[in-house]
Amino acid sequence: MEMALHRAFIFLGPPGAGKGTQSMRFAERRAVPHLSTGDMLRDAVSRGTELGRLAKPIMERGDLVPDEVVVKMIEERLDGSDCAAGVVFDGFPRTLPQAVQLGRVLEEKGFGKPVVVDLEVGPEVLMRRLTGRRTCSVCGEIYNVYDAPPRVPDVCDRDGGKLVQRADDRPEVVQERLAAYEHQTRPLTEYYRRLGVLLTVDASSGVEEVRRALDDTLERAEGRDGRL
Ligand code: AP5
Numbered sequence: 001m002e003m004a005l006h007r008a009f010i011f012l013g014p015p016g017a018g019k020g021t022q023s024m025r026f027a028e029r030r031a032v033p034h035l036s037t038g039d040m041l042r043d044a045v046s047r048g049t050e051l052g053r054l055a056k057p058i059m060e061r062g063d064l065v066p067d068e069v070v071v072k073m074i075e076e077r078l079d080g081s082d083c084a085a086g087v088v089f090d091g092f093p094r095t096l097p098q099a100v101q102l103g104r105v106l107e108e109k110g111f112g113k114p115v116v117v118d119l120e121v122g123p124e125v126l127m128r129r130l131t132g133r134r135t136c137s138v139c140g141e142i143y144n145v146y147d148a149p150p151r152v153p154d155v156c157d158r159d160g161g162k163l164v165q166r167a168d169d170r171p172e173v174v175q176e177r178l179a180a181y182e183h184q185t186r187p188l189t190e191y192y193r194r195l196g197v198l199l200t201v202d203a204s205s206g207v208e209e210v211r212r213a214l215d216d217t218l219e220r221a222e223g224r225d226g227r228l
Contacts (some may be wrong), residue, residue, distance in 0.1 A: 005113050007086040008102075012188060013119030015177045016126035016133075019090050021142050022119065022214055027088040028146075034091040035077060037070050037075050039140060042141070042166075057169055064094060064175025064184060074223035078109060087150045089114075094185045117214065117219070124157040130174050134163040137218070148207060 009030075011023040015117060027034035041059060044052035053074070055065045074092055077083070086154040093099040105115040106114060121129075134154070138161030143150050150156060154163045168177065199217050204208045 003066040005131070006084075006115040007085070008106055008111050010102075010192075011086045011088065011090050011112050011114040011119065011133045012116060012185070012192075013203060014121065014123075014126055014185075015174065016129040017119040017121045018073075018129070018207070018210060019119060021207055022203070022210060023088050024140075025211065026214065028087065029087070030090060032220055033080070033082050034088050035074065035092065036075065036081075037065075037092040037094075038090070039079070040073055041065060041070075041109060060173070062168055062173040062180060067095055067097045069102070070094075071098055071105075074102070075105050078105060082155045086111075095187065096187060097189060099188055099221055108169040113195070113197050114192075116198050117217070118189050118192075118198060119210070120200055121203045125204060126178065127171070130169050131171060133169055136161040137164050138162075166175060 009026065011019040011026075013019050020038075023036070023066060024034050040057045041051070045056045045059065046052070051069065054069065058065050070092065074089075078087065085208075089102075092100050120198075129144060132144040134142075134143045134145060134150075135141070136156035136158065137161050138156065141156055141158050141161075142148075143156075143163060150163060155161075156163060168174070189198060199221055201210065201213050201217050203213075205213075
């Protein structure tokens with residue numbers, strides 16, 4: 001499909017908006033890599049690499065990892081041949097400097113303008129989504145004990161992996177993450193709106209409904225000039 005060629009999709013939204021849930025499925029449908037900086041950093045933490053040792057205390061506080069570290073990680077990942085046809089970013093960029101750097105990297109690699117999807121959710125649902133979240137320790141599939149439980153408690157439907165709760169989903173850390181989002185990431189919606197690439201999706205309803213709204217919004221945007 002032409003739209004997937006050399007196209008970067010960026011999923012924006014506060015912690016718990018459903019960026020991971022929607023962007024993973026979206027990347028599968030478009031057959032392009034799903035690049036989550038949160039997942040990449042958690043992997044580095046669990047492997048105890050130098051990057052992981054740097055990121056661990058920052059993530060545990062709910063703060064953001066320094067821009068240059070995250071940008072370098074993404075730049076290296078984009079060199080992978082699997083990224084040539086397009087990518088889906090989840091949780092990146094998260095600050096204005098990251099957005100500017102990403103624009104430079106995408107241009108250097110011959111990508112067109114990114115398509116940015118902002119998932120909008122009111123603060124009242126975010127805490128329930130975050131404290132109820134469980135993630136498969138094997139494949140990363142995301143569940144919610146309240147709204148999207150696995151068939152068997154604590155066991156992944158896909159591969160039987162053990163479901164775990166993220167260390168930063170404790171209520172006091174969630175507050176810090178929401179504050180970091182308000183101060184450092186929310187300004188990106190205005191930045192991308194001015195660039196004319198922002199699409200907004202109401203993400204407060206159920207997972208399937210949000211998926212349909214996302215597909216409809218992208219189809220309408222595609223319709224405007226034929227290929228986004
Ligand atoms: P990251 O892993 O990116 O976390 P986040 O942005 O806080 O987002 P979440 O993963 O918590 O939420 P989500 O929107 O993906 O929601 P999900 O789909 O899981 O970052 C973690 C940390 O890493 C940061 O705090 C920072 O320290 C560091 N970091 C990462 N990237 C960085 C960067 N670029 N720069 C600097 N530092 C960086 O869904 C949540 C729950 O809700 C799930 O249980 C799910 O089942 C449920 N759910 C989802 N959609 C729905 C729905 N429609 N209805 C009902 N339930 C739903």
